[in-house]
Amino acid sequence: MNRPMRRAVQSTTVLSLAIALAACGQTDATQKPQAAPGGRTIGLLLPENSSSTRYEAFDAPLIKAGVAGLCPDCTVDYANADGDAATQKKQFDDLLAKGVKVILLDPVDSKTTGPWVEAAAAKGVKVVAYDRLAEGKVAAYVSFDNERTGELQGQALLDALGPKAAAANVVMINGAESDPNAAMFKAGAHRALDGKVKRIAYEQSGEWKPDVAAAKMTEALHSLGKDGIQAVYSGNDGMAGPIIDTLKAAGAKNVPVGGQDASIDAVRRVLTGDQAFTIYKPYKPETDAAASIAVQLVEGLDISTVASSVTDSGTLHIPSLLLTPVVVTKQKVAATVVGGGLYKAADLCTPPYADACAAAGVK
Incomplete structure (x- = not known):
């Protein structure tokens, strides 16, 4: 194709x-x-x-x-x-x-x-x-613009890594190979990441399925070790959640993970610091x-x-x-998904997330 x-x-x-x-x-x-x-x-x-x-x-x-x-x-x-x-x-x-x-x-x-x-x-x-x-x-x-979306994902991951980017092993869990958008997200992300990180150390399709993404993340951990992964690109938020859970269960720390779609659970993870960013379309x-x-x-x-x-x-x-989509980090939640009317602060900031919302100025 x-x-x-x-x-x-x-x-x-x-x-x-x-x-x-x-x-x-x-x-x-x-x-x-x-x-x-x-x-x-x-x-x-x-x-x-x-x-x-x-x-x-x-x-x-x-x-x-x-x-x-x-x-x-x-x-x-x-x-x-x-x-x-x-x-x-x-x-x-x-x-x-x-x-x-x-x-x-x-x-x-x-x-x-x-x-x-x-x-x-x-x-x-x-x-x-x-x-x-x-x-x-x-x-x-x-x-x-799906290639631009992938570029924004890759650049946001670089921003989350900061000066550690040049020495970073990055894992990529892409979307389904049957989805042409996934190929464009992947191409855009590579355009941003290639040459800016040490290497893409593991790359597989998560098929847009949370359980498959978790299994691929487990494979990457077995291959590279919990200290051998510095960042994870996830094709979307639905896969990012189980990827983060898998990293936590393995004891991996300070590994930024980014997705896309600005699902409410992902935005909450961004607020708490569990997810580095999402992409708001x-x-x-x-x-x-x-x-x-x-x-x-x-x-x-x-x-x-x-x-x-x-x-x-x-x-x-x-x-x-x-x-054109928009990157959402903790500092941008109020101006993007709340300011844009995707979510009301009251719906996003339920009691478990009240402190995180207050710290990010979401009200």
Whole structure:
């Protein structure tokens, strides 16, 4: 699979979504077009709900709300594959059978989706790749700049190591090899780390699964010893938690571990100092863009006001919106995930974390 190469033509502000609001004109209730069954239904297929809490907690409800705000007579038909590509294929086929005209797809395994997308296109169905780039001629792609995300992870790990970086053995527990985003995170992290640390001493895929990540961390400890690991790159927060637990159980100390997704448990670990950083990807700009593009495609409108950059994937040039994530350290929790509205301080700072929140100025 060719790794996507992005042209730097990115949208400068998510406020351009306001243009989309004006573009998606509301149809008078007495003059609705007589669409085919499912024609004003937008399919939404998300990949998992066990190894990452974000999809059920944020993506699905925010996309539904975004679609409802733009198109009151549109509906969202949602399903989660729980990490199983065969289940997602059935969900995709079910949406085609229902006659939907637009599908937002976050693939479990992007390498399998080419024939799905082609089958949809043959029926006049537009597929929008959401968060992960699906194979096939998708109509648009909405995500964060994933190589930049990896670079930010790598640089944040270097910052956590400080002057110890040059002599550091680093362990990398990457995401699933079936996920193209994981390859881009990995490439970006290597760009930041290679030549700045002593070596990447152990590197394996954790498959986005907490138990696999813990097992790989155990292997690394057996290979390098608890004193032979100075930092750990974790592909996401779901794996970072068990990695940290495994290091603690082995008696390893002062080993910075960083992830991404800004899950609430990870932010709490950042506050207590157990996790060095996480990466905050503000969900609402991404979900708003996905909802806007989907509604415009349902309405037969031009999507270039939102998908104003281009992702090159092989011979395909895909209209895209790529957003920039934010590093969250203890000092930045208040200004980022709390200030940005992801979490309320009261929800984040439950009694076990009250002192850590106070020390970080989260209130």
